Amino acid sequence: DAGVIQSPRHEVTEMGQEVTLRCKPISGHNSLFWYRQTMMRGLELLIYFNNNVPIDDSGMPEDRFSAKMPNASFSTLKIQPSEPRDSAVYFCASSPETYEQYFGPGTRLTVT
Amino acid sequence: AQRVTQPEKLLSVFKGAPVELKCNYSYSGSPELFWYVQYSRQRLQLLLRHISRESIKGFTADLNKGETSFHLKKPFAQEEDSAMYYCALRVNTGFQKLVFGTGTRLLVSP
Numbered sequence: 001d002a003g004v005i006q007s008p009r010h011e012v013t014e015m016g017q018e019v020t021l022r023c024k025p026i027s028g029h030n031s032l033f034w035y036r037q038t039m040m041r042g043l044e045l046l047i048y049f050n051n052n053v054p055i056d057d058s059g060m061p062e063d064r065f066s067a068k069m070p071n072a073s074f075s076t077l078k079i080q081p082s083e084p085r086d087s088a089v090y091f092c093a094s095s096p097e098t099y100e101q102y103f104g105p106g107t108r109l110t111v112t
Numbered sequence: 113a114q115r116v117t118q119p120e121k122l123l124s125v126f127k128g129a130p131v132e133l134k135c136n137y138s139y140s141g142s143p144e145l146f147w148y149v150q151y152s153r154q155r156l157q158l159l160l161r162h163i164s165r166e167s168i169k170g171f172t173a174d175l176n177k178g179e180t181s182f183h184l185k186k187p188f189a190q191e192e193d194s195a196m197y198y199c200a201l202r203v204n205t206g207f208q209k210l211v212f213g214t215g216t217r218l219l220v221s222p
Binding site: 003004031033035040041042043044045048050055056091093095098099100101102103104105106 | 118144146155156157158161198202207208209210211212213214215
């Protein structure tokens with residue numbers, strides 16, 4: 001079992017460009033979470049889905065951020081346009097009907 | 113509002129010394145608390161949760177509702193304990209939403 005899969009692992013882009021981060025949750029898990037990790041703020045929940053439906057997107061910082069989950073095996077987090085302050089590690093996690101969340105390896109985003 | 117506070121960004125101890133990573137929470141409901149750990153080059157993973165009241169890798173954590181704390185403790189630190197530790201609060205929304213603290217990096221020196 002490969003666990004939660006995220007791509008790309010590293011992304012370097014210029015300010016103003018569109019960035020798309022991808023996540024494949026563990027098969028059978030019905031909840032999916034997107035987090036952002038920074039030194040200053042730690043782990044922040046951006047949005048989470050249950051059965052492919054967005055439940056809470058109150059953590060999405062602004063309209064430049066959007067997330068979709070078109071099916072149970074795929075989700076995207078898009079930033080358009082990207083800014084230097086978006087530089088962070090973005091984690092995806094999935095969870096079955098239990099308390100434990102299973103994290104992916106993260107995508108390190110650098111916006112120059 | 114729900115909040116988890118980890119006051120220390122870095123905790124540095126020597127091997128064999130006791131360790132206590134502090135965590136305080138703010139939540140009006142009945143709290144469920146967890147500790148997650150991220151070792152170098154590994155994924156963030158669950159270490160323990162207060163309901164199970166178990167010891168994992170020598171670590172324990174007791175929920176103190178009076179002090180709204182869930183400190184993580186280990187009597188004798190090992191070098192392999194060096195990692196990033198996050199305290200998390202499960203918010204009872206009917207889904208598995210967790211609120212994380214800002215994390216504490218534990219560095220155990222030989």
